[in-house]
Amino acid sequence: MAAVYPTHAATPTIPEQPAVAAGRAVESRNPATGEVWKRYPSASRDDVFAAVRRARAAQPDWSAQPLALRVRALRRFHKSLYDRRKEVADTLTSENGKPAAEALANEVALALDFARFYAGRAPWFLRAPWTGAVPLAMKRKRVRVVKDPFGVIGVISPWNYPLMLSAAIMLPALVTGNAVLLKPSEFTPTSGALLAALLHDAGVPEDACQVLQGDGSTGAALCDAPVDKIFFTGSDSSGRKVAMKCAERLVPCSLELGGSDAAIVLADADVRHAANGIAWGRFSNAGQTCVAPKRLYVEAAVYEAFVAALAETLKTLRVGSGKSLDTDVGPMIRPEAVAALTAQRDDALLRGATMIAGALPNTAVAGVHDSLDATSFFAPTVLVNVPPDARVLHEETFGPLLPIVKVRDADEAVALANASEYGLAASIWSADTARAARLAERMEVGSVSINDAIVTAGMADVPHGGVKRSGLGRTHGMAGLEECVRTKAIVVDRFPAWRQTWWFGYGARYAAGIDAFVRLAHGTTALERLRAVPPFLKLLLSPRPPA
Helix, strand or coil: CCCCCCCCCCCCCCCCCCCCCCCCEEEEECCCCCCEEEEEECCCHHHHHHHHHHHHHHHHHHHHCCHHHHHHHHHHHHHHHHHCHHHHHHHHHHHHCCCHHHHHHHHHHHHHHHHHHHHHHHHHHHCCCCEECCCHHHCCEEEEEEEEECCEEEEECCCCCCCHHHHHHHHHHHHCCCEEEEECCCCCHHHHHHHHHHHHHCCCCHHHEEECCCCHHHHHHHHHCCCCEEEEECCHHHHHHHHHHHHHCCCCEEEECCCCCEEEECCCCCHHHHHHHHHHHHHHHHHCCCCCCCEEEEEHHHHHHHHHHHHHHHHCCCECCCCCCCCCECCCCCHHHHHHHHHHHHHHHHCCCEEEECCCCHHHHHHHCCCCCHHHCCCCEEEECCCCCCHHHCCCCCCCEEEEEEECCHHHHHHHHHCCCEECEEEEECCCHHHHHHHHCCCCCCEEEECCCCHHHHCCCCCECCEECCEECCECHHHHHHCCEEEEEEEEECCCCCCCCCCCCCCHHHHHHHHHHHHHHHCCCHHHHHHCHHHHHHHHHCCCCCC
């Protein structure tokens, strides 16, 4: 029986979902109400392998198309997504629960950024001019470095940003000439189907861009199938399984595995500004963001003022359905996610932490909004006086829960931040941006934001990825294009009838000539190099029959 890989977006504390049996459907479910509004048949193992065969057959023709045609497909996708932006945002809200404003700003707008970025950069990236060789011995050579597509790429995508994160991988993969198989999360199947439909409408052949609906068993089948590379976004435990499967066949993989990201507030920070920014970074998308601040370290000099400012900010947040335009914090993806977060919160409270909850309490959600399922909501919550052994400081907390720790100084904050097994992203808040930038260089993470939060993961031109248990490889930016190609070097000798000096025909004269060449190329003084010219020319110009 195939292994089952959960496809939740990076929270190992949520219980794994049971595998969808062959022939059963995966469901688009509104997290706020529990309503199932669409179903898709789950792809079986045979379906996955058949899809890979179709992709393999379609990829050479897609890759052989002029680059301008593939770029044009991205531009058409950009236009279509822009024209249908409200429809797409509404689908994201219905399926993920995020507020309408976030669906538009943090998903659709960012996917548009990625489409424009890769359409503009791909021609420059893929150009392969002939250049002269650099080493002195190779001056007869001309060199061209070609970037070839991998072939068939599998993308196992998460539910927390199902459009943006999928598009950010699929667009560079397609424009570089690969065929792509998208396995969306079983929690957001419609978002994946809609993304593929937009790409098909833009001119990408259907077999070169396919969607495989299903749960973790479908993802496992994709890892077993003869694809050429896997991109996975999800929990570190599932990512390890993906990496092991890829290693068995020496297939490369890129893994973004979430994190327990730290935020540091320095004594010179504007505490109200920092409180507003950290509240948004932690509680937007109901806290279900891999790069969200999940551990907060505040210098003692401003600790009390910052906590007070954050508590005031929490009081302004409105919890409710993402369909409501005045909602700030929507539901979590499933009740199981709420239960996992509640367990982490309660563990901290049992160990002596104190809770600050400023938004609508969980128990009041159903009373205020009768159509909502209260079990899917978690009120934005801040924990203070958090002991160092609390789970919230060591596990990934994937929801609107934020622990705050008082520290003596910046050095202690950096040390505690780096003590985590995760290393995805971090943020530093300070009026002295030069000092903050120096501290950022000491952070063991993939990216650092200064005086903002989570934005690095949505910037089209910025590489995204982590270190330690947060994964390997990079997506987004030019790194996203690099991850989608193999480099191939072509070296041509410009004088095919002229014998190479290093070919057979060794002897004393040859040895002296080679030593002269080494002195000419690497001598430490001009006189040494000048004296090497005559014996080297003698080697170069004298005929040497093979030994």
